[in-house]
Amino acid sequence: MTHLQAGFIYTDTFQNYNFGEQHPFNQKRVELTYELLKDMKAVSDEQIITPRIATDSEIALVHDPKYIDAVKRASRNELKEEETIEFGIGTEDTPAFQDMHLAASQLVGGTLSAVDHVLNGSYNTVVNLGGGLHHGFRRKASGFCIYNDAAIAIQYIRKHYDYKVLYVDTDAHHGDGVQWIFYDDPNVCTLSIHETGRYLFPGTGNINERGHNDGYGTSFNVPIDAFTEDESFLDTYQKTLFNVAEHFIPDIIVTQNGADAHVLDPLSHLACTMKIYEEIPKLAQSVADTYCQGKWVALGGGGYDIWRVVPRAWSQLWAVANHGEPFKGNIPTSWIERFQQESPVTLPATWHDQENLYKPIPRKEEITEKNSILVQKLLQPILNDRNYMM
Numbered sequence: 001m002t003h004l005q006a007g008f009i010y011t012d013t014f015q016n017y018n019f020g021e022q023h024p025f026n027q028k029r030v031e032l033t034y035e036l037l038k039d040m041k042a043v044s045d046e047q048i049i050t051p052r053i054a055t056d057s058e059i060a061l062v063h064d065p066k067y068i069d070a071v072k073r074a075s076r077n078e079l080k081e082e083e084t085i086e087f088g089i090g091t092e093d094t095p096a097f098q099d100m101h102l103a104a105s106q107l108v109g110g111t112l113s114a115v116d117h118v119l120n121g122s123y124n125t126v127v128n129l130g131g132g133l134h135h136g137f138r139r140k141a142s143g144f145c146i147y148n149d150a151a152i153a154i155q156y157i158r159k160h161y162d163y164k165v166l167y168v169d170t171d172a173h174h175g176d177g178v179q180w181i182f183y184d185d186p187n188v189c190t191l192s193i194h195e196t197g198r199y200l201f202p203g204t205g206n207i208n209e210r211g212h213n214d215g216y217g218t219s220f221n222v223p224i225d226a227f228t229e230d231e232s233f234l235d236t237y238q239k240t241l242f243n244v245a246e247h248f249i250p251d252i253i254v255t256q257n258g259a260d261a262h263v264l265d266p267l268s269h270l271a272c273t274m275k276i277y278e279e280i281p282k283l284a285q286s287v288a289d290t291y292c293q294g295k296w297v298a299l300g301g302g303g304y305d306i307w308r309v310v311p312r313a314w315s316q317l318w319a320v321a322n323h324g325e326p327f328k329g330n331i332p333t334s335w336i337e338r339f340q341q342e343s344p345v346t347l348p349a350t351w352h353d354q355e356n357l358y359k360p361i362p363r364k365e366e367i368t369e370k371n372s373i374l375v376q377k378l379l380q381p382i383l384n385d386r387n388y389m390m
């Protein structure tokens, strides 16, 4: 299949989603990625789509109006102290800030703009790196996420088209918000591969979380071991993704592309390198091509090494979406020269990581074995009828 060019959602005002200088969630990474792609001459002005602002009724496709009202009041510093716990706003993870409702509505609007452009056929794939806020709950902010743009977009697709949606989440953290929102919906299948919740936020994402009522069998979780490396991550991801897709037969896929499974990421304990960020989008694209006539909405997500990891990882997502192949070789020196002064760490010179990026993991074999048993257990129910791809 020939790949059409992709669309890229971008605006400087994504930077307004800002919890403050000391907070790990930093939208500077979207700007760094955009600038890197510009220097690669990999995105043209015609491909840039300015995001719209989501309306209150669109946000209410998923969120409780009382919660939306609380976010608006927090935007004006009018949220009462005792509401902090109820709505999850004003916490250490998700502090309140001026105009947070508007900033969060624009991230949602970006994802809805992406959906619109895919569904009206302008592009097979549209990428919104400002989105992917998978932890947001119906009436509670969580894990840096105010509004759950991914869930809103899926509900929007369900409302306007009778499409079956496969949501694939490769962030290092469990995609809990999206999972619980569609837990009993048989037309939305969620697949999350993440570091086990034993030591990591949000603690959920167990293999036995398989859905509820009519939605039973459309929720899949792969809680891989801490210190999992590239080969085991990719083996696990590929087997699960292909089998789940073949089982569910989606009409469109929505991917959350958090870039925090990298060994340099400060908030997780996985040991992956740029290798996975070259392969993850290729596998997603092959599923979109096989089942969805290419229809693929790709979102950002976590990612806390904003200098060395995220710009490269997200550029590779774009490279695959836009022309089917990841970048190779050197990072443009223009980009390094422009941003090195601002960066507290040495910026990478190449697209791939160096071989000796981290010390060998002593439990490698054991981890690989555990992950592979996990996949077998997870897929057992859908493989009972069919011996497929294992």
Ligand SMILES: [Zn+2]
Pocket (backbone or CB within 6 Å): 171, 172, 173, 258, 260, 301, 302, 303
């Ligand atoms: Zn994450």
